[in-house]
Amino acid sequence: MVQTRTERTARSKRKVAATPAPPQDEEAPAAARASAPRSTAPRSTTPRSTTPRDGATRASDGRATDGRATKSKARTSRPSSLSEHAYQQIKELILTLFFLPGQYLNEAAICDLLKLGRTPVHQALQLLQVEGLVEVVPRKGVIVRPDSIGEVVEILDARILVEVELVRRAVINGTREDLRELAAILDKTNRRHGGGSMDAFVEADRAFHVKLADMSRNAILADFVRLMHERSTRFWYLHLWQTIDLYAAARQHRTILEAVEARDPERAARAMRKHIDSLRERLQHLVGTAPGRGGRALAAPAVARGRRTDA
Secondary structure: OHHHHHHHHHHHHHHHHHOOOHHHHHHHHHHHHHHHHHHOHHHHOHHHHHHHHHHHHHHHHHHHHHHHHHHHHHHHHHHHHHHHHHHHHHHHHHHOOOOOOOOEEOHHHHHHHHOOOHHHHHHHHHHHHHOOOEEEEOOOEEEEOOOEHHHHHHHHHHHHHHHHHHHHHHHHHOOHHHHHHHHHHHHHHHHHHOOOOHHHHHHHHHHHHHHHHHHOOOHHHHHHHHHHHHHHHHHHHHOHHHOOOHHHHHHHHHHHHHHHHOOOHHHHHHHHHHHHHHHHHHHHHHHOOOOOOOOOEOOOOHHHHOOOOOO
């Protein structure tokens, strides 16, 4: 029995020693191989991982497309920019009497003058018609609208009503930076032109009133003031250049500025009313009486007529 057990034990040991472990080793590689797809799944998803790159490429293409869209928008908005440029240029030529009241305008000649195409010039003239600076006459063309003396007086009356209130609001809402800019407008004119240049005064007068209107923080009234001021600018060149006291007008601007700086709304309102009233009185004095609505049209003085062009 002992021998039998010994032999059985020896056989068992030999059997265990002879039992190949490969089945376990084979299972491990098999398991490894079985898990290999899962372990390599991220690599197998490389196409999906490259999808962002593809997406980036598409995004790049998208950006390129967006860039093309932007360029397309730029091309679409370009006429508007050119129209704005034409609008500003033609308006300035009208306000400074390069184009005279009653003068017919030739679009082709304006295109040559401004080096622009027909579309922006045509659109600019339409905007100027809305503002009352030009008029489209059927079967005749575009004419620079001649404001009558009565209409200019009405414009000044409207400016008094609106700007007197706006300067009150400018006193309340204006900042220190606003005041510095307002003072700089007057100082710049005095330094550059000594207060004696008509062109310099008109430029400063427009900038001064527009800045005050902006300080009121009422965009609607500010736009109205800008339009009315531009409509009344021409009579500076048409008539008042002969009689205007530029130094007195500059002092009136300074008085308004001092009242605004003192934060005194009523004092500023009185100064503004006096300033615009003086323009109205000078205009009425020039024509002898205060004509009613539809009075005679403003005619260009001889000095301005010399600037007439074929446009």
